[in-house]
Amino acid sequence: MAVTAIGKRGLTQRTAFSLLVLATAIVTIPVLFIIVYIIVNGAGAISWEFLIQPPSQAGKAGGIFPAIVGTLYLMLGALIFSLPVGVLAGIYLTEYARDNWLTRLINMAILNLAGVPSIVYGLFGLGLFVMAMHFGMSLLAASLTLACQALAMTITTSREAIIAVPREYREGSLAIGATKWQTIRHVVLPQALPGIITGAILAMSRAAGETAPILVVGAAFILPGLPGSPFDQFMALPYHLYTAAAHVPGMPKVTVWGIALVLLAVVLSFNSLAIFIRIRVRQRRFGL
Amino acid sequence: MSVNYEVLSNRAAPTSETKLKTEKVNLFYGTFQALRNISLDVPKQAITAIIGPSGCGKSSFLRLFNRMNDLIIGARVAGAVEIDDIDIYDKDVDVVELRKRVGMVFQKPNPFPMSVFENVVFGPRRHGKTNRHELAGIVEQSLRQAALWDEVKDKLGQSALALSGGQQQRLCIARVLAVEPEVILMDEPCSALDPIATLRIEDLMRNLSDDYTIVIVTHNMQQAARVSDMAAFLMMEEDRAGTLVEYGPTSQLFTNPKDKRTEDYITGRFG
Amino acid sequence: MLQRGASPATADSGLSMSLRRRWRLREKTIESWIFLNGLLAVVVLLGVLILLMREGLPVFLYTSPLKFLFGTRWYPVSEPPTFGMLTFFAATLWVTLISTAIAVPVGVGCAAYLAEVAPSKLRETVKPVVELLAGIPSVVMGLIGLLLLSPLVQSIFNLNTGLSGLTAAIMLSMMSLPIIVSVSEDALRAVSNEFREASYALGATKWETVRHVCIPGALSGIAAAIMLGVGRAIGETMTVLMVAGGALAVPLSPTEPMMPMTAAIASGIGNAVRGGLQYQALFAIGLILFLMTLSVNLIADRVLERQKRKFAR
Incomplete structure (x- = not known):
């Protein structure tokens, strides 16, 4: 049974709702179009060689293997440097912090960290990790930069996951004589784990797609091999895509779409994984 | 155990004219049956109280009359609900028009977070009145009818949320009156108010019943006895579906109930 | 709210004093470490600001802020x-x-x-x-x-x-x-x-x-x-x-x-x-x-x- 209205007001309502539907279509249809377009146009470039060979002829031939590996390294690096501190910060905010000015300051900082433009993180990484700490244009510097950018997300998602753990569990544990840290370590964290993992995956997916920071901190367009240590230079998919699309004359279009497809596949599969876990956790929580 | 209810004896017996009517009405939420086979005639320009233990479907029953149950996904009505002999669940009925004729006051005062003035004119504006002068007239008249005018006439531009709870509820009544309904449904309108505010609302209801048909749901039996002309007692059956146990003039239902269950309830043995 | 260091009275009977002291020390250490991590968001945000100022502000020794902001060349x-x-x-x-x-x-x-x-x-x-x-x-x-x-x-x-x-x-x-x-x-x-x-x-x-x-x-x-x-x-x-x-x-x-x-x-x-x-x-x-x-x-x-x-x- 829907609320129906008759006459002029009914007409106004129908017109208004049609406009809302139109807005929703404008949001959704281009997304689907973009994804389908990239799949259709990029599929031609995808082959085993494309995925496992290094590039040749300025990227016009050969594959993108070092870029794929570089991106995986970056995702891992960003995760290693941002997840532990993010979780600990989340624990602090939920379990230890009192409602005072410091907590408000921390929350405000988190909020604003999320809004800092990626290029500014790039400048930060360049000034701090590349220059001041002498890591150079390296995988390490880029990972640390991306980790700083991911920090807001890992803290927020950890905090939400920890808050969601029912109080009764904590009380139950404390009541049998566990210390506060034991309670957190053995009761709260295991319960919050799926939520924390979801946040971690989202942070990795974000790190995989970021271009501006690594452009500043110094990704390389073409490297013959893989980085041998954290202090080596690296290739990465998004930077490779940017250079191939914008700076290499005579680049075959199919190769460009192919790189875009691989990047999109990495990012979106991680995103879907996170969404999937979230749905599963929610279902389990409601006993479905 | 005997409980004395003060039943107002100076009330004229309700006219025989029927305003609202339900016939063998059943209400389902999905597979759950909330109401079963309720048949009831609500007399015109009188106050009809619906009483019964909590969860027996009083509010659901009340919401049949302005089709507020429509807003609940999966709600389904079988049987007839009529206003002036017109079935309000008929396909051709304009719900918006219906709700204009059948106003509703809710349990918790829920003025919009706008000014007092804007709250009262919300309905009239939706129904096409735009003339500022005319609207100002409606505001004064409605607020006077709701016995709120003297208290708020100097702060019509102030936020309605600044009023006290009782004032807010009278504002909500004024907001309904501004639409010029024929019927006013009240869903435990005093449950969130203090005793003094409650008495003011009850006085107001008595005054309004000269012009309007009022149906009130209440869990407060003293209140039902004090204000209503007719009373209906609803109860849950085994499967939690609400049914009508007894319906009749308030004086009779409270002093000389026909059904044992009614007697048990009004003497406080359960519920 | 949870109580800090809530420990049941019965713990006295089973645990030696030194063990309990070690526990308390551990709790304190962990607590401080967590606190430091909690501050990290503030540190990074301030760090970004300070670094941008340190690297960026010296340009105003060369050109005036007004020229920098409103110059078109x-x-x-x-x-x-x-x-x-x-x-x-x-x-x-x-x-x-x-x-x-x-x-x-x-x-x-x-x-x-x-x-x-x-x-x-x-x-x-x-x-x-x-x-x-x-x-x-x-x-x-x-x-x-x-x-x-x-x-x-x-x-x-x-x-x-x-x-x-x-x-x-x-x-x-x-x-x-x-x-x-x-x-x-x-x-x-x-x-x-x-x-x-x-x-x-x-x-x-x-x-x-x-x-x-x-x-x-x-x-x-x-x-x-x-x-x-x-x-x-x-x-x-x-x-x-x-x-x-x-x-x-x-x-x-x-x-x-x-x-x-x-x-x-x-x-x-x-x-x-x-x-x-x-x-x-x-x-x-x-x-x-x-x-x-x-x-x-x-x-x-x-x-x-x-x-x-x-x-x-």
């Missing part, structure tokens, strides 16, 4: 170099304004549809698509703008090049949609049902309820959503770098090629001598960009706080 390698960033600022302004003008009606309309009108099945289908949009990397959006949208814009507006502020703004509007949609939808959902019921009971239609009760009730939340969208548009880099055209003249029309602040940093930083004047100037632009997004975010936060205290109960 950006010639970092001429002799002597001049640094005026108005060109970039104007480009950022154009791109942000137009993308917001597109994204707000579409985003809020979509949010209103999802929150108030759409059947729940449809909503559950559309929301992942919006999340999908949020997940598409900006460089991919740049690619779409570069290869698909810009030829379209070029032919529609009959331009010399399709790489223009307008093209970038259209792509940016798509990128700020997810946040506008999701924050606005949350705001609409936070409007208590009591108000909807009251409105329906007065005989308002569904649309009238959305228009006169729900949207006004969610207004500050929607405003915050818009601010967050604006923040994204100001800070977005790759898309504008690839699509906006990168011209070094003050743009007078959105259909001109232009270079927003983020693109100026991204394209200049690779060639700038470390610690040189151009390097410092780019950090100074970064500082201004940081302060711009910071204030936009702080305003959005304030507005959101206000929303929480209004139509929700």
